[in-house]
Amino acid sequence: MGVLYSLILREEELYMKERSRSEGDVGFDQDEEIELVIPPVFNYCTRVLDPMEQKVARDLYWDAICSDDWKERDWAKSRYEEAKTEAEEGLKLLLEWGVSWDKRMTWETWVSWGRVLLDKANENERPHSEAGITTLGLVN
Template identity: 40%
Template sequence: MLRTIQSSNKTKKTKVLDAKEQIEARDMYWEAVSSDASKEGYLERAEERLLVCIEKNPFVGEPHVLLSQVYLGRKRFLEAEREAERGLVLLLQWGSPWDKRMSWEGWIAWVRVLLMKSSDQSWPDVSWGDLELGSCPLRLQFVRACLCFTKIRFNKKIDESVDACR
């Protein structure tokens, strides 16, 4: 598979991904996703596997999104933001998910949450801490992001609901 990637200095580079690289990237991704999160050192192992995945196949967004989540869990907020931004760009370029366990819209929504949390420099420390991710202000930001993304304009009723939750 021949893909073009744009580097930070705006020059385009091409890279041929052979089947072996794609399989290795997929396997590293799956190991990171399916490993036991309750075991000691989980985040470190997931980070290593996701970095290898990205090295083997830098053209898909989901590994960047998950790496962003790992960085948030390790309180590495700048790196989390960078990876979330890269993941979002790739997801938007593709227009369909590479990891089909979740819809493309679900990936977009989740990466926007990660961007917001990395910008806020906050992430829950306990398993149940992610319940706050469903709080009213966050849901409203999510709704606004989704509606803006799909270019649907807010009507008066939605604006009133948003104002009521502020």
């Protein structure tokens, strides 16, 4: 999608230059005021992932989703500073993408979960129940 969007952006720039040369400054069409923005992910949508990279990422994600390892962890040894850094980065990426990678839940839900996890990491805590993660607000 990023490649297509980049082509649209380039085509728009060429159209505006050509129009400016041929007609002078004669005003704008209604859509010309809409700014096209390329998200910064994947080097501003110029990097194409190798199919093997995609497969490895998918498999790691699916293993994490399906795993029950988190239930058996020694949470007293949790690394909250690392969790805070990772939650901040994950939330930043979600906001840059503007769309969720895993479509089983809405983008808004992923953002909410990221905020809850970041809040808990800042408090040196972890959610103690599923409700602690699925909370759609941060009310203390």
